[in-house]
Amino acid sequence: MQPDVSALDLVFTRIVPVPRAHIWRAWTEPDQVVKWFTPAPWKTIACEIDLRPGGRFSTVMLSPDGQEFPNVGCYLEIIDQQKLVWTDALLPGYRPSPKPFVTAFLTLSDCDGGTCYTARALHKDEVECRKHAEMGFQTGWGKALDQLVELVQTF
């Protein structure tokens, strides 16, 4: 299932000089996710992954001033080393969420120079989309990806 791209979506894309298998590992092992997921000086202090449709994907982020921000959602589609789709509009087990905000598609494909890494964020309306853009979607995904690329050098 491909998302419709529209004024309701944000897209981040970059070619990175690392193999798909390593990126996949960084995204799907909780012990790795906590090392790169949140742009410093923010931290990710917890992560749980149940890698199947309806399974849990949750993180807890820690702000520089010590506030914790939990996020919980579930996976929707998983194609090994190619595609990961998850949402916070549904809790694990597909229960409707009290705080729906975004569905995210991560797609990975081989290309000259390494891996083409694309993230799409789908929102319910333009207000939510703009809010996400103003929260720093592009900068945040870019800094986090820098951290991911640095991490996978150690794999």
Next chain:
Amino acid sequence: MQPDVSALDLVFTRIVPVPRAHIWRAWTEPDQVVKWFTPAPWKTIACEIDLRPGGRFSTVMLSPDGQEFPNVGCYLEIIDQQKLVWTDALLPGYRPSPKPFVTAFLTLSDCDGGTCYTARALHKDEVECRKHAEMGFQTGWGKALDQLVELVQTF
């Protein structure tokens, strides 16, 4: 993925003297859905089905006084003749919905006397669950199933 059953859920279950294959057909072909889906004197006047994860499941119901009530959501899991999971918390293509309310699990299994037919409705909180119960969940699913059983006699 099995749902957690809790105070946030409603469950309807009945054994019906018809084969699973016929029930599945009544649920997954739009031309059949419109014949049984809404307890009379309400009608279902439109149905669209794209039977894959993320694919559209939408209906339009018509009240006895002529008001139209559209519902749109997407499928999450499909196991032929056994399990159908869909939600209105996500639109087709998994976009977060402006009007999230329910995720539904339909499960069918063989048993003495025909098919064990079970529907579970998952809500985000007890208020939503109670609202759904008061809207007539049990009566509505029962009357609709009577109509389905009558319909599949013609298959």
